Amino acid sequence: MLLLATGLLAGCANIAATPAGTPLADMESRYGTPSYTCTRPDGARRVVWSQLPSGSYAWGTDLDAQGRAVRMQALMSPEHFALLRQGDWTPEAVRCEFGPPGRVGAVGLGEKHEVVWSYYYVLDDRWHSVMYVYLGPKGDKVTHYHSGPDQRYQRSE
Incomplete structure (x- = not known):
């Protein structure tokens, strides 16, 4: 894993x-x-190279029928996460689009409980950030998402 992350970096x-x-x-x-x-619902094969969970970068492309890149994209950006605003997103669709999350957790209690996936990224080439993707109480579909600072890079004073 370290070798892959080093090679990607x-x-x-x-x-x-x-x-x-x-x-x-x-x-x-x-x-x-x-x-x-992964394979998308339309049958297209998708490939992702990710540095997560320890890194903050991931790239992906769909492959055409001949196994060639359609368009390589940086996946860890607010612009790319904006795709989550369109349609319904299952955990499988999120993982296929962005790769596996850096962390899986939960927040809230009782009826406010939600599964949360955390994706680490670097905003504007300088701000270490996290995109929190909320998947509802059962973890079966995206309800909302938002970004915040990556606590791994916060200094304690």
Whole structure:
């Protein structure tokens, strides 16, 4: 895992510039095996290279029928998380789009209890942040999301 994260860190600028049409085998030779793969409801295969849970970056692309990148995207950004505003999101769909969360937890008591997934990212290339994705009391669909500071980088005084 450390080797994968180190390799991704060294190649973060390069992975973001992966051109559409790049074969999966070429991406794997440059960036290693994807940390997560899934199949979307429409049958498209998605691959994600993630530094989470210890890092703050992830990239992903769908693959066309020939196993080539459609469009490599940075996944850990407020702009990308805005996709959660559209439609209904199951845990499987969230994991497929963004990769596995950095942390899974829960907040609230009784009827206010909700499962929360935490995704770590860097805002504006300087602010270590967390996107909290709330999945309701049963953990079965996204109810809302918001960002906050990443406490792992807060100084105690």
